[in-house]
Amino acid sequence: MDEQELQATLFSMLPTPAYIFGALLFGIIGFAAYRYGKKMEQTKCKWLGIALMLYPYLTGSDTRWLYATGTILCAALYIYRNE
Template sequence: MNEELLLTELIGMLPSPTYIVISILFGVIGLYCFQIGRKTTNPRLKWGGLALMFYPYLIGNDTRLLVIVGSALCALLYFWRRS
């Protein structure tokens, strides 16, 4: 009986499939920005791409926060790409 309770608690701590897909999507966008930043020697794109790749590790299982922060980082990278 105790094992079933522990198992349901552990399953509740796992991220949702939506969270995983969105974090992979932002990771791919971050990888692309990082590569472009390295090729063009644009430090803003390079470090912004790294931030976009690794920020999901700092956010818990909150999908809304993941989308908000990722969208904000993508908007910053969009405006920083020309400067």
């Protein structure tokens, strides 16, 4: 394998800037939700915060799945915020 093929292979494995931004955004929201749930003793909020922090590791590098799952988890967090 020559150097250009190696660089192309390595570049294709890197996440896009949109993926990195989404992972950081949902991670920060998850951390805030976890802290809020811990402070207010709300178990659902705490677990949704943990899910928001960890799910980007499970989505691979597909940006669409990252944003779709993050949006669903944020909606669940909004629904269960006062329970």
